[in-house]
Amino acid sequence: MVSARGYVSTVTRDQRSGYHANLHSQLFLSLNAIRVISIVSLILVFASNIMVMVFDIQAVNRFAANPIPNGNMSTPQSFDYIPGSTVPNQSAGVFWAVMNRLLILFECLFLALAEFDWPIQFFDAYFPVLGSGFGVGSMGIFQCLIGAAVLSHHIGRFALVSAFLLFSIGCVNCLAGLIFRESIKEKRSLSFWNKSKTTPLPMHSTPPSMALPGHYPSGSFSSSQMAFDEKAGSNPWNGPAALAYGKNMMLQSKLQSHPGGKCLDF
Numbered sequence: 001m002v003s004a005r006g007y008v009s010t011v012t013r014d015q016r017s018g019y020h021a022n023l024h025s026q027l028f029l030s031l032n033a034i035r036v037i038s039i040v041s042l043i044l045v046f047a048s049n050i051m052v053m054v055f056d057i058q059a060v061n062r063f064a065a066n067p068i069p070n071g072n073m074s075t076p077q078s079f080d081y082i083p084g085s086t087v088p089n090q091s092a093g094v095f096w097a098v099m100n101r102l103l104i105l106f107e108c109l110f111l112a113l114a115e116f117d118w119p120i121q122f123f124d125a126y127f128p129v130l131g132s133g134f135g136v137g138s139m140g141i142f143q144c145l146i147g148a149a150v151l152s153h154h155i156g157r158f159a160l161v162s163a164f165l166l167f168s169i170g171c172v173n174c175l176a177g178l179i180f181r182e183s184i185k186e187k188r189s190l191s192f193w194n195k196s197k198t199t200p201l202p203m204h205s206t207p208p209s210m211a212l213p214g215h216y217p218s219g220s221f222s223s224s225q226m227a228f229d230e231k232a233g234s235n236p237w238n239g240p241a242a243l244a245y246g247k248n249m250m251l252q253s254k255l256q257s258h259p260g261g262k263c264l265d266f
Helices: 004-065 093-115 120-126 137-151 157-187 190-197 223-231 240-255
Strands: none
Touching: 004 093, 004 137, 004 157, 093 137, 137 157
16 A cells, blocks of 8 residues: 555645746746836837937927027037937937937837747847847847937936836846846746646546555556655555455466456456
8 A cells, every 4th residue: 555655745746846836937927027018118218219309300490490599699509419309419410310219219129029039030040149049138238228328318208217117127137137048038938838837746536545556546656656655664565455456366366267257356
């Protein structure tokens, strides 16, 4: 018979497997929460940069129509920046200011697609640092660079909050990339979630006390657990079950010489 210590050991292992499954679920939800915040911050920076670019163009048009504001004795060349904008008052300043905003828009869109892992074949082939073979550390570095570039200008509140959120989540991604490295994308995938919901040890289909000596229920105990029972001092060949098993074997040996007979299975 299976010893009580072996049964308790199996229950303990079931509880431990449930604890690991719960830990995997919490890790999956935490990493995907960071992922969602990252995508939202990229969308907000994308939208705020469109607004800033529109305001800059309107300010440039006003400055071109009226270079010197009323009551101001300064010359147009005395302004470092065009009033009411982030455009520097220098040669090709408007061009580089608009180019900067367009590059930020492209980078936000590119990073958002990388967070969705689509198309993952493109990133693996042409931009592997954002592909499946790398973690999110490089993603965090790009987000911090974008946030710092936006925050280095005098901008409105919406753009300011969006850029600060992007810089903060970029720091979190850098830290997560250092901790989990390339395995983070597997840990936040749906396959990892489905794996965490499965129980590695099946439920007992037959109570251990009903099993005959040497015949454990299917899927209940492993060879290591049976070896544990033997080391614990429990001999499965002692007791009433062993006696019933011996009688059954004797009846089978007797009926071998009498074809057509039946043997009762205890």
